Amino acid sequence: MRNHEVVPVADMTGIMEFAGIWKARGQVFGAPGYYVFKMYATAHATRPVRVETNGGSYSVKRGVTRLPDIENAPYLDVVAALDKSGDRLTLFCVNRSLHTDIPADVSVDGFASTGTAKVQTLAAAYLSEGNDEVDPHRVTPVDSVDKVEAGKVHHTFPHASVTVITLDRSAQ
Amino acid sequence: MKWTAGFLVPLAVSLAGISAQAQITVTKPIPSVATIRVDAGKAAGTVIPRTIFGSFLEPIGNSTYNGLWAGLLENPSLEAGMWDAPHVAEMLKAHPDLARASQLGLPLPWEPLTAGQGNRYEPVYGNAANSWRSLVVIGIPGQPVGIRQEIYSPVERTLSYKGSLYARHISGPAGLTVSLRMRNSAEVLASAHIDAASTDWTKYSFTLELPQGRLHRLAPADFAVEVQGELTRRGSSIC
Numbered sequence: 001m002r003n004h005e006v007v008p009v010a011d012m013t014g015i016m017e018f019a020g021i022w023k024a025r026g027q028v029f030g031a032p033g034y035y036v037f038k039m040y041a042t043a044h045a046t047r048p049v050r051v052e053t054n055g056g057s058y059s060v061k062r063g064v065t066r067l068p069d070i071e072n073a074p075y076l077d078v079v080a081a082l083d084k085s086g087d088r089l090t091l092f093c094v095n096r097s098l099h100t101d102i103p104a105d106v107s108v109d110g111f112a113s114t115g116t117a118k119v120q121t122l123a124a125a126y127l128s129e130g131n132d133e134v135d136p137h138r139v140t141p142v143d144s145v146d147k148v149e150a151g152k153v154h155h156t157f158p159h160a161s162v163t164v165i166t167l168d169r170s171a172q
Numbered sequence: 173m174k175w176t177a178g179f180l181v182p183l184a185v186s187l188a189g190i191s192a193q194a195q196i197t198v199t200k201p202i203p204s205v206a207t208i209r210v211d212a213g214k215a216a217g218t219v220i221p222r223t224i225f226g227s228f229l230e231p232i233g234n235s236t237y238n239g240l241w242a243g244l245l246e247n248p249s250l251e252a253g254m255w256d257a258p259h260v261a262e263m264l265k266a267h268p269d270l271a272r273a274s275q276l277g278l279p280l281p282w283e284p285l286t287a288g289q290g291n292r293y294e295p296v297y298g299n300a301a302n303s304w305r306s307l308v309v310i311g312i313p314g315q316p317v318g319i320r321q322e323i324y325s326p327v328e329r330t331l332s333y334k335g336s337l338y339a340r341h342i343s344g345p346a347g348l349t350v351s352l353r354m355r356n357s358a359e360v361l362a363s364a365h366i367d368a369a370s371t372d373w374t375k376y377s378f379t380l381e382l383p384q385g386r387l388h389r390l391a392p393a394d395f396a397v398e399v400q401g402e403l404t405r406r407g408s409s410i411c
């Protein structure tokens with residue numbers, strides 16, 4: 001989303017099989033990547049707004065061939081965007097740490113929110129966990145609610161997770 | 173089947189493709205409580221087009237047939253040459269009985285209705301309703317003759333299955349029976365009788381209703397087509 005001006009399509013894999021929807025022994029199931037794609041695609045968040053995070057960072061040297069060096073990748077990476085009407089603010093949050101759950105204080109300016117934030121979290125005990133025909137719902141998004149007080153939310157982002165936080169504008 | 177979440181790719185790719193030389197260095201430790209500051213009053217870039225979440229569909233595996241187009245059968249049109257040699261080898265490794273079926277003239281992954289059944293089949297090129305090939309099935313009086321295929325039914329969400337086949341009667345009794353059976357068994361779970369009397373290619377539709385609780389999720393079953401007929405010169409052509 002942050003690089004939409006140069007990246008026209010977020011996911012280059014087919015929606016069926018690969019990182020999408022599978023079928024095995026008559027059981028249809030989605031890969032975890034399918035659910036992430038769905039969480040993002042159905043958020044209808046199109047107007048990016050400024051975000052600053054302070055959640056630690058790491059660098060990679062001599063990594064994979066296509067991207068061997070990565071400098072200062074944030075552990076907690078957040079993209080925030082308003083919807084077309086400006087009445088809904090969505091935060092797309094990735095915790096890249098494989099082992100550390102990250103508690104965070106979220107503060108929002110320029111948007112008077114209602115008292116609750118809807119949260120959808122996709123996470124598992126291990127990054128390698130997935131879904132299959134035996135357990136098709138092993139890794140699927142979990143819905144929850146966080147309290148919003150004076151434009152602030154406290155949330156703990158599980159390790160290796162993708163979280164979507166939705167705030168609706170207060171009627172006042 | 174193990175997948176990583178697509179949006180964790182930068183780190184996941186780094187670790188998945190890690191060699192003995194890759195190094196990950198913490199440049200700034202994770203604080204005890206991180207901070208996220210959002211200023212919704214300040215734009216950060218241009219409008220994100222909805223098309224960024226476009227996707228595509230590739231005709232591979234079960235993506236299109238038996239995926240987007242819900243179906244239970246592989247090679248329902250009884251074609252030859254559907255798979256390359258490595259895939260055929262995989263199919264034979266998973267189902268060794270298919271080798272004998274192939275020797276009897278049946279296209280993969282179809283099998284004879286009963287094990288030990290002799291060659292009651294003849295593939296015919298250039299005479300089919302909606303494909304390149306059809307299959308002549310020659311019945312035997314008093315014995316079940318036909319073809320079957322292993323399938324997996326999504327019984328957790330539906331017990332009702334609609335199907336159709338094209339058939340052309342050649343000689344003898346004109347009845348066909350389609351059924352769902354317990355795998356490798358004569359036990360019929362659901363069946364439908366078709367009076368396939370037409371000597372022209374005709375499409376026949378049927379519905380099979382599985383009884384509740386008889387077939388469990390992830391359990392294989394057989395879809396079978398059985399002909400009535402007498403020895404030689406008589407049978408049905410199916411495609």
